[in-house]
Amino acid sequence: MGLLSPQDEATLKQHLSGITLPVQLVLFTQAFGERSESGDVAKQILNEIASLNDKITVVEKNFVLDTEDKAKYNVDKAPAIVILSDDIDTRMRMYGAPTGYEFVGLVEAIIVAGTGHIDLDPETMKWIQAVDKPTHIQVFSTPT
Amino acid sequence: MAAANEKITADAIEATEFMDLSRKYRVTGVPKTIVNETIEIMGGLPEKMFVRQALELPEDAPS
Numbered sequence: 001m002g003l004l005s006p007q008d009e010a011t012l013k014q015h016l017s018g019i020t021l022p023v024q025l026v027l028f029t030q031a032f033g034e035r036s037e038s039g040d041v042a043k044q045i046l047n048e049i050a051s052l053n054d055k056i057t058v059v060e061k062n063f064v065l066d067t068e069d070k071a072k073y074n075v076d077k078a079p080a081i082v083i084l085s086d087d088i089d090t091r092m093r094m095y096g097a098p099t100g101y102e103f104v105g106l107v108e109a110i111i112v113a114g115t116g117h118i119d120l121d122p123e124t125m126k127w128i129q130a131v132d133k134p135t136h137i138q139v140f141s142t143p144t
Numbered sequence: 145m146a147a148a149n150e151k152i153t154a155d156a157i158e159a160t161e162f163m164d165l166s167r168k169y170r171v172t173g174v175p176k177t178i179v180n181e182t183i184e185i186m187g188g189l190p191e192k193m194f195v196r197q198a199l200e201l202p203e204d205a206p207s
Contacts, residue, residue: 035161038158038161074153077162077165085147090146090147091146091147091150091152091153091154092146092147092153092154092156093153093154093155093156094155094156095155095156095157095158095161095162096157096158096161096162097158097161098158102156102158105156106156109156112147113147118147118148120148120191121191121192123192124191124192124195125148127195127196127199127201128145128148128149128152128195128199129148129149131149131151131152131199132151133151134151134153134180135145135149135151135152135153135179135180135198135199136152136153136155136179136180136181137145137146137152137153137154137155137177137178137179137198138154138155138157138165138169138177138178138179139154139155139156139157139175139176139177140157140159140165140166140169140171140174140175140176140177140178141156141157141158141159141174141175142158142159142160142174143158
């Protein structure tokens with residue numbers, strides 16, 4: 001049984017219909033230890049999303065064994081979702097199972113990656129594009 | 145922001161799953177944003193206000 005209702009699936013499918021670029025959701029999980037269950041939930045959510053649009057694919061990685069990819073994407077905790085746009089790192093990451101409000105953020109990130117369109121004010125975009133030093137943003141939230 | 149500039153990386157972190165990080169950054173309410181380990185932004189802000197604070201831009205930042 002899926003996590004999304006048929007109505008939610010239809011709505012989500014509509015939201016994702018504008019995607020034109022391939023989106024890869026690289027999911028790092030670990031089979032044992034804390035947060036392994038969270039990884040299972042993340043996997044189910046991503047697979048449900050990917051089933052609604054053939055441009056979205058899920059690539060599973062093992063947080064313990066896939067050390068090269070872990071280093072490539074600078075992933076230091078699991079579960080982790082790395083969002084790629086046509087195999088290019090968007091530098092957007094999600095850590096933890098994307099449930100509740102986090103799910104909304106994930107879908108928005110997928111749409112950005114899949115359309116190349118960033119819905120920000122032009123002035124704000126200029127400020128952002130003027131950043132010339134490494135900037136690491138961490139946003140803490142909860143599902144509800 | 146991350147998608148708009150290669151210098152920027154953005155992590156969305158589930159606070160209750162990563163309690164060690166939540167304690168490190170004293171996350172007592174959400175959303176809470178940490179920028180470069182030093183800038184703290186509490187709550188959800190309007191777009192321009194958030195970006196100004198995150199990038200430490202003055203109130204009259206030129207566009």
